[in-house]
Amino acid sequence: SETIIRVQNLKKYFPIMKGFLVKKRVGDVKAVDDVSFDVKRKETFALVGESGCGKTTTARTMLKLIEPTEGKVEILGEDISQLTRKEMLPFRRKMQIVFQNPIGSLNPRMTIGQILTEPLLFHNIVKTNKEAYERAVELLRMVGLKPYHMDRYPHQFSGGQKQRIAIARALSVGPEIIFLDEPTSALDVSVQAQIVNLFQRFQEELNLTYIFISHDLSLARFISNRVAVMYLGRIVEMGDVNEVFDHPVHPYTKALLSASPVPDPKVEKQRKRIILTGSVPSPIARPSGCFFHPRCPYKMNICDKEYPKMSNVSENHQVACYLVEKEGV
Numbered sequence: 001s002e003t004i005i006r007v008q009n010l011k012k013y014f015p016i017m018k019g020f021l022v023k024k025r026v027g028d029v030k031a032v033d034d035v036s037f038d039v040k041r042k043e044t045f046a047l048v049g050e051s052g053c054g055k056t057t058t059a060r061t062m063l064k065l066i067e068p069t070e071g072k073v074e075i076l077g078e079d080i081s082q083l084t085r086k087e088m089l090p091f092r093r094k095m096q097i098v099f100q101n102p103i104g105s106l107n108p109r110m111t112i113g114q115i116l117t118e119p120l121l122f123h124n125i126v127k128t129n130k131e132a133y134e135r136a137v138e139l140l141r142m143v144g145l146k147p148y149h150m151d152r153y154p155h156q157f158s159g160g161q162k163q164r165i166a167i168a169r170a171l172s173v174g175p176e177i178i179f180l181d182e183p184t185s186a187l188d189v190s191v192q193a194q195i196v197n198l199f200q201r202f203q204e205e206l207n208l209t210y211i212f213i214s215h216d217l218s219l220a221r222f223i224s225n226r227v228a229v230m231y232l233g234r235i236v237e238m239g240d241v242n243e244v245f246d247h248p249v250h251p252y253t254k255a256l257l258s259a260s261p262v263p264d265p266k267v268e269k270q271r272k273r274i275i276l277t278g279s280v281p282s283p284i285a286r287p288s289g290c291f292f293h294p295r296c297p298y299k300m301n302i303c304d305k306e307y308p309k310m311s312n313v314s315e316n317h318q319v320a321c322y323l324v325e326k327e328g329v
């Protein structure tokens, strides 16, 4: 199917300023550093990694909530990194976001009815208030809420219900791509499953493409088709989710998988555990060569000298690690 997102050499650097009276730029935090990937329609593409790896900044830069330092983001064939605010409007509709914390994303002073009708009227999706109201009721039904909820305020709902409202609002404008930024991590496990089911149902019914941002590898595996593992601003391993998680090559991916629980104890036994030692190095002073070398149990001579290129493990699996040569591929 068609490629609807193409991210090419995306960079987002934040300057580090020092000095009191005269500020001087002393360096950059390279939050996103040369990230490239494609996403096809109706795919769920997961960006995973520890906090600070750059996954959220990648998503925000793609949405143009923050301006990229360099690189291209093509959405439905158009490079949106060059667009003005006004030119971005139609893309704002096409790309929605559901955050981890629905409390922060729903205005507490607005009723659910106002929250849902506002974007419909703003984007001229409906013409009259009556139409907006009817459409909003329909959206509430879609996410499993009732028409009488229209007059209530966000604080009158549970966490799961608030997330349903956030989903209804995201769907209201007819998006093609939805960014899911840790959308279930603030919820109880039982509620998590219901929300994940909703995502899957809407993907099927509305042909949605998802960018799923998470540190939860089991969930990423469950809901996505492809995955990119990020470390200190770069993608270190990427590909078909089953290939990457069943046959990880990068020691960092292996370590993340060791840390995430597996439901099947047989798999657990076969899996060689790599325990991460040391903390994530500062993104301000990243290690030389492969950024992972200070924590890597497989470090070789070359590893601290030059950053490894992204190379193919197979057609659907890429990795940036010198071990790929040793694997005989």
Ligand code: SF4
Residues within 6 Å of the ligand: 250, 251, 252, 290, 291, 292, 293, 296, 297, 298, 299, 300, 303, 308, 320, 321, 322, 323
């Ligand atoms: Fe470890 Fe070297 Fe691979 Fe980096 S390139 S992950 S240091 S083996």
